[in-house]
Amino acid sequence: xxxxxxxxxxxxxxxxxxxxxxxxxxxxxxxxxxxxxxxxxxxxxxxxxxxxxxxxxxxxxxxxxxxxxxxxxxxxxxxxxxxxxxxxxxxxxxxxxxxxxxxxxxxxxxxxxxxxxxxxxxxxxxxxxxxxxxxxxxxxxxxxxxxxxxxxxxxxxxxxxxxxxxxxxxxxxxxxxxxxxxxxxxxxxxxxxxxxxxxxxxxxxxxxxxxxxxxxxxxxxxxxxxxxxxxxxxxxxxxxxxxxxxxxxxxxxxxxxxxxxxxxxxxxxxxxxxxxxx
Amino acid sequence: xxxxxxxxxxxxxxxxxxxxxxxxxxxxxxxxxxxxxxxxxxxxxxxxxxxxxxxxxxxxxxxxxxxxxxxxxxxxxxxxxxxxxxxxxxxxxxxxxxxxxxxxxxxxxxxxxxxxxxxxxxxxxxxxxxxxxxxxxxxxxxxxxxxxxxxxxxxxxxxxxxxxxxxxxxxxxxxxxxxxxxxxxxxxxxxxxxxxxxxxxxxxxxxxxxxxxxxxxxxxxxxxxxxxxxxxxxxxxxxxxxxxxxxxxxxxxxxxxxxxxxxxxxxxxxxxxxxxxxxxxxxxxxxxxxxxxxxxxxxxxxxxxxxxxxxxxxxxxxxxxx
Numbered sequence: 001x002x003x004x005x006x007x008x009x010x011x012x013x014x015x016x017x018x019x020x021x022x023x024x025x026x027x028x029x030x031x032x033x034x035x036x037x038x039x040x041x042x043x044x045x046x047x048x049x050x051x052x053x054x055x056x057x058x059x060x061x062x063x064x065x066x067x068x069x070x071x072x073x074x075x076x077x078x079x080x081x082x083x084x085x086x087x088x089x090x091x092x093x094x095x096x097x098x099x100x101x102x103x104x105x106x107x108x109x110x111x112x113x114x115x116x117x118x119x120x121x122x123x124x125x126x127x128x129x130x131x132x133x134x135x136x137x138x139x140x141x142x143x144x145x146x147x148x149x150x151x152x153x154x155x156x157x158x159x160x161x162x163x164x165x166x167x168x169x170x171x172x173x174x175x176x177x178x179x180x181x182x183x184x185x186x187x188x189x190x191x192x193x194x195x196x197x198x199x200x201x202x203x204x205x206x207x208x209x210x211x212x213x214x215x216x217x218x219x220x221x222x223x224x225x226x227x228x229x230x231x232x233x234x235x236x237x238x239x240x241x242x243x244x245x246x247x248x249x250x251x252x253x254x255x256x257x258x259x260x261x262x263x264x265x266x267x268x269x270x271x272x273x274x275x276x277x278x
Numbered sequence: 279x280x281x282x283x284x285x286x287x288x289x290x291x292x293x294x295x296x297x298x299x300x301x302x303x304x305x306x307x308x309x310x311x312x313x314x315x316x317x318x319x320x321x322x323x324x325x326x327x328x329x330x331x332x333x334x335x336x337x338x339x340x341x342x343x344x345x346x347x348x349x350x351x352x353x354x355x356x357x358x359x360x361x362x363x364x365x366x367x368x369x370x371x372x373x374x375x376x377x378x379x380x381x382x383x384x385x386x387x388x389x390x391x392x393x394x395x396x397x398x399x400x401x402x403x404x405x406x407x408x409x410x411x412x413x414x415x416x417x418x419x420x421x422x423x424x425x426x427x428x429x430x431x432x433x434x435x436x437x438x439x440x441x442x443x444x445x446x447x448x449x450x451x452x453x454x455x456x457x458x459x460x461x462x463x464x465x466x467x468x469x470x471x472x473x474x475x476x477x478x479x480x481x482x483x484x485x486x487x488x489x490x491x492x493x494x495x496x497x498x499x500x501x502x503x504x505x506x507x508x509x510x511x512x513x514x515x516x517x518x519x520x521x522x523x524x525x526x527x528x529x530x531x532x533x534x535x536x537x538x539x540x541x542x543x544x545x546x547x548x549x550x551x552x553x554x555x556x557x558x559x560x561x562x563x564x565x566x567x568x569x570x571x572x573x574x575x576x577x578x579x580x581x582x583x584x585x586x587x588x589x590x591x592x593x594x595x596x597x598x599x600x
Contacts (some may be wrong), residue, residue, distance in 0.1 A: 013528075016409040018549050028413050040529070042584075054531035104381070104388065127529065129548075132408055133390040135378035138348065142382035147349055147459040150375045153522065156584060165462060169522045170288075170371035171473075176348065183458075189529070190522055211517070243387030247403065247416045255554055258568075258575035264588040267560065267578050268596070275558045275575065277479075277537040278596060 001064045001162055002047040004119035006110055006136070007041040007083055009076040014131040027099065030130075030268035037079045040125025042086075046212040047191045048123045049087045051157055055202030058087070065089050069098050069113055071106055074264040077228055082145060084223040085215040091228035092117075095235065101233075102242050103131065107139035113238040114144060119182065121164070126151050126186040137186035147179040151191035280363035282311035283336075284354055285380075286327060287372045289346075293323035296368040298435035301330050303366050303428040305436060309398040311366075312336055314358050314448065316351055318344040322443055323410055329438035331567045340450040348375050349455035356383040357451045362404065364402070364421065369427035370475070370518045378514055387419035393432040410528040410551035430475045431534040431555060445537060464472050467521060472522040474524065477507030479537045480556070485513040486542025486563070493519050496583060503597065509533065509553075511543045527552035545570030562586065 011019065011030035020029040045068070049100045052064040068083045069092040070076045080091035094109065114122060127134035141148030153174065156165035161181070168175045169188050179185075190196060194207040215223075234240065271278040284306045287294040297313075304311035306410065313332045315324055320339050327335045338354050355376065361366045365380055367373035369391040382386035393414070394405030404426065407413045419425075481504060483497045491508070501508045509526040510519065526533055528551035538556035543549060545561070545568055553559070556574060561574035564581050571577040578585060 011409075012476040013410065014547060016412045017550075019409055019412050021413065028409065107382070128527065130409055132410070132528065133388075134374050135381070135388055135390055137449075138375060138378035139382040139388075141349075142352065142379050145455060147455050150348070151371060168371075170375075171475075171523060173464055173466040173523070175464050178460040178462050188522060189512065189525075190529075193518065195309075243385075243421045244389065244417055244419045247418060249416075250405070250414050251409075252411055252414050252554075255573045257572045258559075258577065260571070260577045260579060263580070264578070264585055264592060267576055267589065268592045270576055271537075271558075271560070272596070277538075277558050278593065 002119045003045045003121045004067050006124045007070050008038040008128045009035050009072045009079045010038045021249050036261045038128045042212045043192050044123045044187050046124040050197035051199050057207040084226045085220045093230045094233040096233040103133040103135040105137045109238045111143040141184040148184035149177045150186045151188045152185050154196045157226045160201045282309050282364040283362040284313045285367040286315045288317040288323050291319040293326050296370040298431040299430045300366045300368040301436040302433040307395050328443045331439040332443040333357045334446050335443045336448045338448040338450050341549050345461045349459045350453045352379040353451040353453045358448050364424045366426045373427045381425035386423040386425045387421040388425045431532045472507045474507045474531050479504045480509050480535045481505035481506045481539045482509030483541045484511040484543035490519045503593045511549045544568045
């Protein structure tokens with residue numbers, strides 16, 4: 001089985017409050033923020049590896065393959081390399097300025113990549129933590145006319161590898177959908193829980209550590225020799241026109257901190273007489 | 279004249295309150311609107327929706343729509359959207375899944391999870407929070423049809439305006455993908471508490487509660503005496519103490535209640551993104567340096583295991599006194 005994971009280079013989401021707005025509100029400046037892989041895409045890499053290996057030994061199932069693809073600046077190769085160190089086999093990087101991309105264009109470009117690569121599954125994060133658009137997976141599925149499941153918290157691959165049952169975390173509960181491959185899956189946080197991915201090769205008793213895997217030094221060294229093919233995004237023959245335009249950016253209104261209260265009694269009193277919410 | 283098509287959200291035939299925010303968006307955009315209901319056995323939902331001043335309530339009522347499956351809904355919604363300038367839905371998990379699919383089918387630009395709309399400049403301008411709400415973009419969609427998902431916490435639920443909109447049947451459109459996606463089950467988490475996105479009071483817990491048991495024994499009594507919805511930080515969800523649909527934050531629910539009580543939550547950026555527009559914020563945390571105190575109206579530096587039961591008792595007493 002072959003899986004394609006699209007991965008976005010984003011500014012460190014844990015320091016997103018340090019972004020600045022350029023002169024006249026023209027752009028968002030992320031200078032000084034460490035570029036990291038979008039955390040949900042990293043989870044997509046982890047989930048994909050769990051589909052493709054025997055958990056206890058991490059041995060790859062014969063013939064299976066994981067390709068990482070990214071659209072962004074040349075520096076995004078570093079982030080692809082990190083995913084290869086986790087266990088990806090090869091990478092594709094299509095050069096583009098972040099400002100010239102949006103979710104719709106990325107989905108259309110991805111559709112072209114899928115035509116070339118012919119994966120059985122595309123697994124990606126439910127949203128990127130910079131643009132927060134939450135649309136690439138859904139648009140890609142429609143363009144490809146592939147079945148899809150968004151917000152996945154569990155994936156069970158059938159023994160014959162023809163279908164997946166995906167648990168979707170939605171308002172008020174979990175919906176399970178059975179998809180016939182090839183398909184698109186977007187992942188949510190819980191996909192990296194210890195038993196969230198079932199591939200019928202990893203023993204049912206095996207529990208993964210929570211979260212995306214740690215990459216030991218030998219894997220990092222090995223990843224340096226794995227191939228990353230780079231090309232301009234225009235080489236995909238996709239219309240580069242965007243369907244929306246960002247007119248300006250601003251910082252949100254700051255919220256002022258209030259007061260510290262000394263105990264519960266004072267808190268209750270303030271909530272009753274001052275805030276009038278009790 | 280250009281019109282908006284509001285896509286209603288129904289579950290098991292019943293209208294979901296999320297729909298009222300998309301209607302509120304349509305009213306704020308200042309254009310006439312119709313409402314589209316796609317579902318099965320939705321008669322009561324349709325009746326309810328006739329009172330909101332829509333030009334028409336369009337209905338695709340068919341057994342194939344008994345459960346929401348994006349691949350099955352999108353072709354019918356897209357066909358019904360023909361001729362509309364804007365297709366609007368609330369950015370619930372339903373809207374977040376459906377809207378980009380409809381945009382893709384229509385070749386339309388998509389404004390996702392918007393927090394405001396400005397109709398004054400001729401073209402619609404949308405306010406979009408980005409980077410976990412640390413930047414707010416003003417953006418426009420440049421295609422002839424636009425698709426919008428509206429953030430529930432920023433578009434107050436529309437109230438009925440009276441009248442009785444005419445009802446029009448809409449044909450269900452065949453979905454070529456229907457044979458490759460099968461609805462298996464919906465495990466509903468039943469709760470007597472208000473829905474997180476709609477509650478006037480939200481009490482949220484963080485990792486300091488240490489376990490599912492901690493949420494149950496320490497936090498839940500406060501939640502219930504307050505008549506509140508329960509929320510959680512991503513750290514608490516990651517640790518498996520509570521389900522992900524209770525997560526408040528950038529990648530969970532965005533809430534703006536009258537009162538938000540953060541218990542044992544340090545205030546990571548991605549959590550703040552989900553609650554900073556609450557009217558009154560209370561933080562209880564034993565770490566005086568916790569970032570949550572920088573935006574809390576009332577901060578209490580205390581051990582939550584002591585303070586929360588005390589607060590619960592105090593509120594109980596106030597409630598008993600009426």
